[in-house]
Amino acid sequence: MSRQAYRAALVHMLDDPCRAPAAEACAYHTDGLLVVEDGHVAAFGAYEDLAPALPAGTPVEALSGRLITPGFVDAHTHYPQTDVIAAWGSQLLGWLNNHTFPAEQAFADRAHADEAAGFFLDQLLRNGATTALVFCTVHKTSVEALFDAALARNMRLIAGKVLMDRNAPPALCDTVETGRADTEALIRAWRGRGRLGYAVTPRFAVTSSEAQLAMAGEVAAAHPDVLVHTHMSENLDEVARVGELFPGHRDYLDVYQRFGLLTDRSVFAHCVHTSEDALRRMVGAGAAAAFCPSSNLLLGSGLFSLRQACACGVTVGLGTDVGAGSSFSLLHMMGEAYKVGQLRGEGLDPLHAFYLATLAGARALKLDDKVGNLAPGKEADFLVLDLAATPLLARRMAAAKTLADKLFVLSILADDRVVERAYLAGALAHARDGDLRR
Structure with a gap:
């Protein structure tokens, strides 16, 4: 079994925020842990909750200043x-x-x-x-x-x-x-x-x-x-x-x-x-x-x-x-x-x-049993977003206090430089620096 964990801010949606309270529709962890096993999500949540239960020897990559989202x-x-x-x-x-x-x-x-x-x-x-x-x-x-x-x-x-x-x-x-x-x-x-x-x-x-x-x-x-x-x-x-x-x-x-x-x-x-x-x-x-x-x-x-x-x-x-x-x-x-x-x-x-x-x-697309968020069991298609990918983005993000603020700033100021990595079924498929050997 291949297993890899990523420590970063995490966000995904659990439901339509127009039909469910925000706390139920969105899961956001400023210090989170995503665990991937054999191409699927094994765990998604707060680092302090999940880290103690990680199997011994699981590699954990720290991605400070990054936001992990579903693809x-x-x-x-x-x-x-x-x-x-x-x-x-x-x-x-x-x-x-x-x-x-x-x-x-x-x-x-x-x-x-x-x-x-x-x-x-x-x-x-x-x-x-x-x-x-x-x-x-x-x-x-x-x-x-x-x-x-x-x-x-x-x-x-x-x-x-x-x-x-x-x-x-x-x-x-x-x-x-x-x-x-x-x-x-x-x-x-x-x-x-x-x-x-x-x-x-x-x-x-x-x-x-x-x-x-x-x-x-x-x-x-x-x-x-x-x-x-x-x-x-x-x-x-x-x-x-x-x-x-x-x-x-x-x-x-x-x-x-x-x-x-x-x-x-x-x-x-x-x-x-x-x-x-x-x-x-x-x-x-x-x-x-x-x-x-x-x-x-x-x-x-x-x-x-x-x-x-x-x-x-x-x-x-x-x-x-x-x-x-x-x-x-x-x-x-x-x-x-x-x-x-x-x-x-x-x-x-x-x-x-x-x-x-x-x-x-x-x-x-009738694929929500497979992709769309990072719920355990789903395919591990996810992104690592660099919230300081450009000087303007970094400056504006410094003033963004809430998740909604950060997502809105990304929607207005982001371009392809924000996508530091893209993973397909747990495997690195795109890297901004061109290195796909991870």
Whole structure:
């Protein structure tokens, strides 16, 4: 048995702070001890409580000035869009045509997909995301490249081949038949290997015919351990276009529901322009939403009401949505979510923001039995954050008196330099100094 202990400040979430008292929703130890055995958490708590019970000979690494947190969970992102991050342009539909679709055509080439997948996963880890739900492209090889790269890193990752048979360049269109064949082959080959999961992935209703959406629902129903991952109600022009393509439906969500894509395993990205009625129908089905504040701002899509979604009971995770999202950092997304709330007149407590980036994301992805916090028995995916990574951060942290203060400062001032280390199943996967031999 391999065993290692880490002494530092520790924090993780036990529940939604909007639904439970702060003392019950969050565990914080200014002098804590994390014990890892064989890739799983063996103990998490106060050093004075746990140290006396440590087995003799257990190595303890002291990490003064550091904060250990669970790895972040990115509830929605696109690895093929890495090279169009920070692309100037119009709103959603124009941005897809001008930037996304041209970039995605290159992923027919396996060598290109391999290089992009490796870079993408390294950027996730560099920024502290240890779990992600990821869009690939329409090409089967794009999924294989990403899964190979994730398997090599022992990373918990869910992804899927995009289904898209209309309203896109011919080079990016599949058919109902090829989409089904590729999706089912990928599920057979990859689902459950290492720490991988699969998501049936129609891009959005605009680019899939009724026949393809029906096929996607059939495949999802036939494989009850896979997710459904798509976009919904991101942009007003998109919503109007869906209304034109699917007349007679109650709303955008009803389109997905008709074809069997509203399930307890569905993750709908954005939901910016989603009514309270639709949100409650999502809750009834057990579906989740991914809040992507950075991309919503960059594309001018609108301001998601986290308050409304939470009041309806929707499980909401936080997504970077690279490349319309401008950063791989979930800490940065916490800050962007706060700004969206400010524009809506809705405050966002720092503990709630931290919950969105960790346990809430794991709940949205149906992985909270494995990751999302550092409860004993869970997989030891965790971060060591340097609270003095930059001179400004160190100076500001010196004045931060509470955990909420510190988390808020991180959400506004942190970048990838804060992530000193990232661990996957107890093994060092990223080190700021480049040393992965620990």
